[in-house]
Amino acid sequence: MKKISWIILSLLIIAAITLLIVRANSLKLALSWGGYSTSYSTYHQGYNANQLEYKVIEAGEEDKPILLYLERNRFGFWKILYDSGQTPDAKFAHILWMNKGGFKTFTFQDDPTFSTEWNYLAVGTNAVKQIELSPDWLRPGTAFKIQQTRESYSIYLITFTDPEDGESMDMYQLLLDKGMIK
Numbered sequence: 001m002k003k004i005s006w007i008i009l010s011l012l013i014i015a016a017i018t019l020l021i022v023r024a025n026s027l028k029l030a031l032s033w034g035g036y037s038t039s040y041s042t043y044h045q046g047y048n049a050n051q052l053e054y055k056v057i058e059a060g061e062e063d064k065p066i067l068l069y070l071e072r073n074r075f076g077f078w079k080i081l082y083d084s085g086q087t088p089d090a091k092f093a094h095i096l097w098m099n100k101g102g103f104k105t106f107t108f109q110d111d112p113t114f115s116t117e118w119n120y121l122a123v124g125t126n127a128v129k130q131i132e133l134s135p136d137w138l139r140p141g142t143a144f145k146i147q148q149t150r151e152s153y154s155i156y157l158i159t160f161t162d163p164e165d166g167e168s169m170d171m172y173q174l175l176l177d178k179g180m181i182k
Contacts (some may be wrong), residue, residue, distance in 0.1 A: 026077040027055075030070065034080045037061055040068075043121055043154055049100040056095060056121055063125040067095040091126035092172050092181070101160045120157040122171045126181045127151045137174060 022029065028038045040059040048054050053072040060066040067084035084093040101115035131146050131153050138144065142159040155171060175181045 023076045026072075027070065030078045030080055031059055031068075034068075036066065036068065036080075036083075043067070043123070044119070044156065046099070054097075056097070056119075058093070058123055060093070064090045065093040065123045065125065067093045067121060067123060069095060069097055088172055089124075089126060089181075092122070092124040094120065094122040094171060096120050115160045118159050118161075120169070120171070122155045123153065124175075124181060125152050127153050128182050129180055131155065131175065131180050139169070 031038050031040065036059040038059075040057045042055055042057050044056040046054060048071070052074070055070050055078075057068050057070065058065050059068055065084075069081050069083070070078050071081050072078050082095075084095045087093055097119050099117040099119065101117040103112035103114045127148060128151070131148050133144055133146065133155070135142070138157065139159055139161055141161050142157055144158075145156045147154045157169075157171075172181075
């Protein structure tokens with residue numbers, strides 16, 4: 001009887017250690033199982049409306065960026081929810097996601113106005129000059145951050161105004177029209 005108890009205890013310990021190792025490496029495992037490079041750069045991370053951690057990463061090969069939106073479930077395992085998909089240029093990728101933005105109310109009796117946070121990230125390796133954006137080119141109330149090293153760049157936009165009828169800005173065409181990318 002003691003021998004069986006030791007065997008069961010040993011198996012439980014091995015299973016627990018294996019589970020911890022898999023959980024610690026779940027991001028790289030999710031990338032590998034999804035067919036993406038396990039070498040990645042994190043561009044944005046936070047918590048969504050369900051209080052689940054998420055990351056937006058770039059996991060492309062060489063000068064072909066691919067953006068991925070991943071979410072960590074309640075057990076601590078990462079899952080790829082969607083990727084940037086096809087773009088007009090292999091050296092450009094973009095992704096859009098939304099989050100809760102909070103609510104506004106003036107008095108306790110007022111019905112609150114809920115807002116949504118719209119996030120947009122574009123990355124590329126095809127810049128021909130310094131990337132610059134003018135607030136006039138963007139939807140009112142949009143904040144942006146640009147990071148660039150030579151021809152590699154990332155543009156992050158955030159706004160709390162709803163896109164009208166699903167309208168989204170064509171950042172690729174905007175940058176192409178302004179002569180900032182090739």
